[in-house]
Amino acid sequence: MTPFEAVAEPARRALLDALVDGPKAVGALCAATGLSQPNTSRHLRILRETGIVSCTAEGQRRLYELRAERLLELDRWLAPYRALWRSSLQALERHLDEGS
Amino acid sequence: MTPFEAVAEPARRALLDALVDGPKAVGALCAATGLSQPNTSRHLRILRETGIVSCTAEGQRRLYELRAERLLELDRWLAPYRALWRSSLQALERHLDEGS
DNA sequence: AGCTTATATAAGTCTTTGATTAGATATCGG
DNA sequence: CCGATATCTAATCAAAGACTTATATAAGCT
Numbered sequence: 001m002t003p004f005e006a007v008a009e010p011a012r013r014a015l016l017d018a019l020v021d022g023p024k025a026v027g028a029l030c031a032a033t034g035l036s037q038p039n040t041s042r043h044l045r046i047l048r049e050t051g052i053v054s055c056t057a058e059g060q061r062r063l064y065e066l067r068a069e070r071l072l073e074l075d076r077w078l079a080p081y082r083a084l085w086r087s088s089l090q091a092l093e094r095h096l097d098e099g100s
Numbered sequence: 101m102t103p104f105e106a107v108a109e110p111a112r113r114a115l116l117d118a119l120v121d122g123p124k125a126v127g128a129l130c131a132a133t134g135l136s137q138p139n140t141s142r143h144l145r146i147l148r149e150t151g152i153v154s155c156t157a158e159g160q161r162r163l164y165e166l167r168a169e170r171l172l173e174l175d176r177w178l179a180p181y182r183a184l185w186r187s188s189l190q191a192l193e194r195h196l197d198e199g200s
Numbered sequence: 201a202g203c204t205t206a207t208a209t210a211a212g213t214c215t216t217t218g219a220t221t222a223g224a225t226a227t228c229g230g
Numbered sequence: 231c232c233g234a235t236a237t238c239t240a241a242t243c244a245a246a247g248a249c250t251t252a253t254a255t256a257a258g259c260t
Contacts, residue, residue, distance in 0.1 A: 008108035009218085013177070020180050026237060039219060041238055060227040060236050068184035075178060077113070080120050082175060084168035109248085126207060139249060141208055160206050160257040 003073050006050040011035055012043050016066065019053065023065035103173050106150040111135055112143050116166065119153065123165035 007013055011033065018024060018032040030040045044064055047053045051070045055062050107113055111133065118124060118132040130140045144164055147153045151170045155162050 002108075002110075004108045004113070007177075008102075008104045010102075011218085013104070016181075020184070027235090036220075037237075038221085038239085042218080045238085057227095062237065066181070066184060068181040069188060071178060071181045072185060074174070075182060077107075078171060078175060078178070081116075081166070081168040081171045084120070084166060085172060088169060111248085127205090136250075137207075138209080138251085142248080145208085157257095162207065 001046060001050050003050055003052060003070055004077075006047060006052055007071075007074070009043070011039070012047055015040070015043055015047065016052065019064060019066045023056075023063045025058070025061040025063055027061070029064065101146060101150050103150055103152060103170055104177075106147060106152055107171075107174070109143070111139070112147055115140070115143055115147065116152065119164060119166045123156075123163045125158070125161040125163055127161070129164065 007016065014033040014035070015029055018029055024032070026037065026040055026044065029035075029044070030037050033040065035043070044053065044055070048055055048064075052067055053064050054067050055064050057063075107116065114133040114135070115129055118129055124132070126137070126140055126144065129135075129144070130137050133140065135143070144153065144155070148155055148164075152167055153164050154167050155164050157163075
């Protein structure tokens, strides 16, 4: 699965958002997202297989951690478009300047 | 449909990539992507309904044009993760510096 | 008007994928 | 060893979505 498909799912974005401020166990992620436990595990597996999170066993829990580098691919794809909307913003600014 | 889901589909990313260097008619987009015409129309409709492209009738053709601003939402979501991978890159650099 | 080109839409099929329920595995505390 | 907790996996179902074929609409040309 591509990172694009991985983050397309709202549940998985919620999981990632919950991981921004550090690694968490599955139970904590269930609580944070409101997802059922099996559902959480399934989405975490997808994220793990995509390489966006990694998992380390910590006693009877599993700590999931972000591997944000994997999202670089999204950022790189976005780059040409970013250039475009920057230029439209600039055009808008020019327009507003002319109007004032 | 969210912009996330919209760009998750490879065919739609191909269409967007073909539109980066300016508006194109449907036929040109078919040729550029190798998608069938109905398929192209369907994906273009999805992109249009999501607001990522706009369409203007030009005689018997329809010119599709990028509305890159709509992808700002992706960029904004990505921001916190960008901060993370920047710091991991910095950590890697520090590590390499120590090693040398 | 009739033919052609360009695009959109509809119907049908097939695949993918998300959610739930139930059960399996493993670790911890006594 | 046993019960409780934490997590994973399997099976099943339902829904979403992608692709094809066929058809409709509309503009352009002669």
